[in-house]
Amino acid sequence: MTQDRSEMSEDDDDQQSSPLDLPSTAIASSSTPNKSRNCISSSVTLKSQTFPDHVLENVLENVLQFLDSRCDRNAASLVCKSWWRVEALTRSEVFIGNCYALSPARLTQRFKRVRSLVLKGKPRFADFNLMPPDWGANFAPWVSTMAKAYPWLEKVDLKRMFVTDDDLALLADSFPGFKELILVCCEGFGTSGIAIVTNKCRKLKVLDLIESEVTDDEVDWISCFPEDVTCLESLAFDCVEAPINFKALEGLVARSPFLKKLRLNRFVSLVELHRLLLGAPQLTSLGTGSFSHDEEPRSEQEPDYAAAFRACKSVVCLSGFRELMPEYLPAIFPVCANLTSLNFSYANISPDMFKPIILNCHKLQVFWALDSICDEGLQAVAATCKELRELRIFPFDPREDSEGPVSELGLQAISEGCRKLESILYFCQRMTNAAVIAMSENCPELTVFRLCIMGRHRPDHVTGKPMDEGFGAIVKNCKKLTRLAVSGLLTDQAFRYMGEYGKLVRTLSVAFAGDSDMALRHVLEGCPRLQKLEIRDSPFGDVALRSGMHRYYNMRFVWMSACSLSKGCCKDIARVMPNLVVEVIGSDDDDDNRDYVETLYMYRSLDGPRNDAPKFVTIL
Amino acid sequence: MEKVDVYDELVNLKATELRLGLPGTEETVSCGKSNKRALLDDTEKEIESTGKNETASPPKAQIVGWPPVRSYRKNNIQTKKNESEGQGNYVKVSMDGAPYLRKIDLTMYKQYPELMKSLENMFKFSVGEYFEREGYKGSDFVPTYEDKDGDWMLVGDVPWEMFVSSCKRLRIMKGSEVKGLGSGV
Numbered sequence: 001m002t003q004d005r006s007e008m009s010e011d012d013d014d015q016q017s018s019p020l021d022l023p024s025t026a027i028a029s030s031s032t033p034n035k036s037r038n039c040i041s042s043s044v045t046l047k048s049q050t051f052p053d054h055v056l057e058n059v060l061e062n063v064l065q066f067l068d069s070r071c072d073r074n075a076a077s078l079v080c081k082s083w084w085r086v087e088a089l090t091r092s093e094v095f096i097g098n099c100y101a102l103s104p105a106r107l108t109q110r111f112k113r114v115r116s117l118v119l120k121g122k123p124r125f126a127d128f129n130l131m132p133p134d135w136g137a138n139f140a141p142w143v144s145t146m147a148k149a150y151p152w153l154e155k156v157d158l159k160r161m162f163v164t165d166d167d168l169a170l171l172a173d174s175f176p177g178f179k180e181l182i183l184v185c186c187e188g189f190g191t192s193g194i195a196i197v198t199n200k201c202r203k204l205k206v207l208d209l210i211e212s213e214v215t216d217d218e219v220d221w222i223s224c225f226p227e228d229v230t231c232l233e234s235l236a237f238d239c240v241e242a243p244i245n246f247k248a249l250e251g252l253v254a255r256s257p258f259l260k261k262l263r264l265n266r267f268v269s270l271v272e273l274h275r276l277l278l279g280a281p282q283l284t285s286l287g288t289g290s291f292s293h294d295e296e297p298r299s300e301q302e303p304d305y306a307a308a309f310r311a312c313k314s315v316v317c318l319s320g321f322r323e324l325m326p327e328y329l330p331a332i333f334p335v336c337a338n339l340t341s342l343n344f345s346y347a348n349i350s351p352d353m354f355k356p357i358i359l360n361c362h363k364l365q366v367f368w369a370l371d372s373i374c375d376e377g378l379q380a381v382a383a384t385c386k387e388l389r390e391l392r393i394f395p396f397d398p399r400e401d402s403e404g405p406v407s408e409l410g411l412q413a414i415s416e417g418c419r420k421l422e423s424i425l426y427f428c429q430r431m432t433n434a435a436v437i438a439m440s441e442n443c444p445e446l447t448v449f450r451l452c453i454m455g456r457h458r459p460d461h462v463t464g465k466p467m468d469e470g471f472g473a474i475v476k477n478c479k480k481l482t483r484l485a486v487s488g489l490l491t492d493q494a495f496r497y498m499g500e501y502g503k504l505v506r507t508l509s510v511a512f513a514g515d516s517d518m519a520l521r522h523v524l525e526g527c528p529r530l531q532k533l534e535i536r537d538s539p540f541g542d543v544a545l546r547s548g549m550h551r552y553y554n555m556r557f558v559w560m561s562a563c564s565l566s567k568g569c570c571k572d573i574a575r576v577m578p579n580l581v582v583e584v585i586g587s588d589d590d591d592d593n594r595d596y597v598e599t600l601y602m603y604r605s606l607d608g609p610r611n612d613a614p615k616f617v618t619i620l
Numbered sequence: 621m622e623k624v625d626v627y628d629e630l631v632n633l634k635a636t637e638l639r640l641g642l643p644g645t646e647e648t649v650s651c652g653k654s655n656k657r658a659l660l661d662d663t664e665k666e667i668e669s670t671g672k673n674e675t676a677s678p679p680k681a682q683i684v685g686w687p688p689v690r691s692y693r694k695n696n697i698q699t700k701k702n703e704s705e706g707q708g709n710y711v712k713v714s715m716d717g718a719p720y721l722r723k724i725d726l727t728m729y730k731q732y733p734e735l736m737k738s739l740e741n742m743f744k745f746s747v748g749e750y751f752e753r754e755g756y757k758g759s760d761f762v763p764t765y766e767d768k769d770g771d772w773m774l775v776g777d778v779p780w781e782m783f784v785s786s787c788k789r790l791r792i793m794k795g796s797e798v799k800g801l802g803s804g805v
Contacts, residue, residue: 128685185690211692239692266696322696346696370697396697398689427687454687511686536685 060086070095089113096120097556099137099161100581103607104145116155116180117146123559123601124509125534126160127185130561131585131599134614139163147174155180155206162186165193172200179231180206190215191242199224205258208236216242223248232256236263238287238320243267253280263287266322270305277308286312288320291328291347305331319343319368326353336360340387344369345394351376359384368392371406371427378410382417391418392425400455404429408436408461415439423448430461431488436470440477449474450485456512459489466490472497475505482529485509495519499526507532517544524548534559542569545600549573552580553604561585561599567620570597574620581605582620583613709784715743715761715792726784732776739763743792750776765790 064087067073077087093116094107107114121137139161146153153175163186171178178201183189191214197207198221222245225232230252237244244267253259253276260283264273268289277283305328309315315335324347339361344354345368354373358364364385369377371393381388391414393406407430414421415435421443431453439446451471459466467488475481475498482504486494490513498505499522506529514520520540523530524547533555541564552558552573567584574582585599609619709726722742729735736747748759755774756762763775767786775783775790 125685125688127690128688129691130685211690213692345693348697394693394697395687395689398687398694400683400686427689452687456683456686511688537683 057082057086061090065090068093092116093155094118098603099142100610101556101603101605104142106607107142108145108149112149113152114146114150115152116157117142117153118157118159119161120159121162122160123534123557124160125536125559125561130536132614132616134162135585135617136610136612136614137161138612139167143167143170143174147171151175152177154178155182157182157184158186159184160186162188163193164188165190165196168193169196172196175201177203179203180208182206182208182210183212184208184210185212187213190217191219191221191240192217194240195219195221195224198222199226202226203231205231206234207232208234208263209239210236211239214240214242216240218242220245220248222252225252228255230256231258233258234261234285235259236261236287238263238265238289238322240265246272250275250279257282259283261285261317264289264320266290269293270325270328271303274303274305274308277312281311282314283312284314285317285341286315286320288318288322290323291321292323292325306334310334313338315339317341321347324349326350329353329357332357333360337362339364341366342368344373345392346370348372348396349377350374351380355380361385363387366390368394370394370396371404372396374405375407375410375413378406379413379417382413385418386420388414388418388421390423391421393427394425395427395454398427398454402429402454404454408432408434411435412438415442419443420445422446425450425452425485427452427454429454429458431458431467431470432462433460433465433467433470433473434462436467437473440470440473444478445480446474446478447480448483449478449481450483450509451487452485453488457489458487466494468494468497472501475501479504481505483507486513487511488513491515492519492522495522499523502527504529506530508534510535510538512537514538514540517541517547520544521547524551531556533557535561535563537562539564542566545569545573549577552577552602555604557601557603559599559601560597563597563600565597565600567595567597570600570602571620573602579604579606581609584618584620586616586618711765711787711789713739713742713790713792715745716794718743718792724790726787731780732783735775736763739790739792745792760794762793763790764793 060083064073064076064083067076067087067090070093073087073091077084088110089112091111092113094111094114095118096102096107097120099119099121119139119142121139122131122135125131126135137160139158147170151174154177156171156178157180161183163183168189171181181197181201181204194207194209194214198204225248232252235252235256242265244265246268249268250272253262259280262276262280262283262285264276264287266289268276270289270291270293273289273291277286309332312335316338318332318335318339318341321344326349329349336357337360340363342361342364343366348370349372351374354369354377358377358380361367362384364381365387367381367385367388367390369392373393378393381391393410395402395404397403404427406426406428408428411426411428411431412435414424415438419442421439422445424439424446425448428451431451436451439449453467460470467486468491471484471486471490471494475484481502484498484502484505484507486509492515495514495518498508502508502523503526505527508523508527508530517540519538520535521544523533524544530551531554536559540560545560545565546569548558570582570584574580581603583601584597585601586594613619710723711726713722713724724738724742726735729738732750740746745761746759747761747763748756750756764772765775765783765787766772766789768788772791778786
C-alpha cells in the first residue's frame, strides 16, 4: 500500500520527522550544536582496551547493516570516528535531497558500497516556470563519478534532474547489475536514451518514467528489451508522449511473468488495453492509457471491457484515463471494490458519471481527481471512502478567474467523512475559515495540508475576513503537520500562528501572502524543524531574511522570488555564512548593478559554489 | 467600429502592465476574448469570454506560474471538446475549385502550424505566411472557417483552443473573395 502511494505522489517527500541529511552530518561535527538535533560530541571514543579495533569494527559492521533508516544511520555515524567509518562502509542506500549540497567526489569518498542513490535537483518552484531553463541539476557528473566508484550500482531514483541520453548510455554501460531506474519530473532525454537502457540493462526490474519530459526520437524502445523472459516488475511510461509499438508491448508483457505495475501512455487505446489485461491478470497497479478509441466508428463486436477488468482481481491501483470516453467508464466496476488508489486527475468527469463509480470504492486510500467532479462528487467520496488517507483535487481550468466547481462545501464534506485523512492538496476558487477549521478539528492525522485558493488575495468568501484563522487552526490542531502550503488573503497573524504552533513543519510554501517582515520572522524564529521554505510574491525584505541566519545551515533550501530583498543583504549573508551558497537568479539581460533581487535560492553546501552555473545565475 | 481597436488597446495595456514574472517569460492572455476580424454591425457586442464572470474591463493577464499547476498537467488535461463530441472533433474542409470535400479531426492537432501542414498536404497547396493584422500573404489561398455564430473568420486569428471549440467547418478560399475579410482593407 505504502509503495503504491509513494509511486503516485507528486512531491511526496520523505516523511521522516528528523531529517539528518547527508551534508548536515558532516557540518554538525564542525559547527556549534543546535537545538533541533541531538548531537553527540565527536570527541567521545570507544575504549578499546578489551578488544582490538578491527574486531570491534567487524562486530559493528554486522550490527549496522541492519539499520535501514537514514535518520538512524546519520545518528550512528555521529557517535565516534569508528562508528562513522563502519557506517560509511555499510550504507547501501544514499539519499541526497539537494544535488548541489555536495560534490559527487565527496559521495564516493565517504560511502564505498553504495547500491542505491536517490538524488533531487531543481527546487520545486522551477516546475511553475519561475526559473529559466538550463539552470542546472545535471546528472552527468554523478553518473560519471559513480561509474568508476560503484560498478555494483543497482538503483537510481532522480527527481527534477537534467538527464541526457548520454547519461543513460553511460549508466547502461557501467552497471551490469542495474535493476531500477526511476525518473520523476526529469528532462533532457528522449526515447533513444530509454532504448539503450531497455536494451542493455538485462536485470532491469523497474523502469518508472513519471511526469518527465521525454522527447520523441522515434525510436521503438519497447522492442529493445531482450527477447528472453524479463525481470520486469514495474514499467511506467504514461508520460512518454510518443506512439509505441503495441505488438512489441504485448510480447513484452507476455514474457514478463513478474510484472505487477504497468502504466501505459495515451497512445494505447481501449481495445489494446483489453488485450493486454487478458494477458496480464496478475497486475496490481494499472495505468489505463487513453481509455478511448482512436478510430472513428466502433467495430461490430465490441470487446467486453468489463470482463477484462473482472479478470484482474489483483488490481488495487488504477490511473490513466488520459482521453477518457466516459461511456466506457463503467467497465472498471469489477475492480472498484478492491481499489486502494485511484487517479482520475487527467479525466474530465462530471458528478453524474463519477458517483456510480466511487460509491463502490470502499477501500480507497488515495484519490486524485479534477475539480470537475464538483462538491457533489466530493460529498460522494466523503460518504463512501472512510479509509481515505490522501486526497488531491486539481483544477480542470487552471486560471485565476475561472469558475471553480469545488468550494468549502466539498472540503467540509471530506473533513466530516474522511476522518483518517493525512494528506490533502485542494485547488479551489472559494473557501471559508469555517471549513478549514472544521478540517483541522475533524482530521487530526493530517501531516500535509496544501490549500490553493486560485484567485490571489481572496478572503473568506462568506465573512470577507482573511484566511488567518483557518490556517491558524490547522497548525494548532493538526499536531502531526509537517507540510503546509497557504493561499488566499493572509495577514501577519497567520504567520504568527505558524510560528507559535507549527513546531513540526518541515516544508512551507507561501505565495502572495503576509503584510510585513514580521510574518517571515515569526516563521524563521518559531519553526525549528523547517527544512524547505519557498516563498513568492510576498512583502518580505532584508530584515526578515537576516532574522533566519541561525537556521539556514539546518535547512535544505530557501527560495524567495519577487519579494523585497536587496543584493546587499544577500551578499552580507553569503559573506558571514561560507557554507551557504547564495544564488541570485535573474534573466540574461539583468543589469549587474541592480540591487533588487528577483529570485533568491540559497542552500547549504559542503563543497562550495557549483561550477556549472549558467549566465543568469549569480553566486554571491 | 472594428474590434481590432479594442485589441490594440489591450495590447498596449499589456505592455505597460507591471508583471511579476521574469522578463521574457510571457504567459499568453487566455481570457478568450473574441478577436473577430470580420466587420461587425453591432459595435456594442460584448467581448466574448470563456469565463462567465467576465466584464467589459480588460481581462486579467495571467501571472507566471500561478496557479501552481505543472505545465505537464496543464497540457494533458482533457479538453472540453472531448466532452461534447465524445470521439474527436470532425469538421468538413472544402477548397474552392477542388471536387471533393474532406473531413478532418481537429483533436489530432495541437496548434495552427500542424493543422496548416496537414491541410496543405491534403489539398496540395501552400498557404502563405500569416500576419496578425493583414492575414495571409504570399498565396492565393486563404484558410477560413465558419464559427458557432455563423461568421466566416480567418484561421489563426483566435487562440487555438477557442478556434477548436468554435469551428464548425473550414473553407480554403481562393483569391478575390478573401479581401472582404481583411481588417479595414
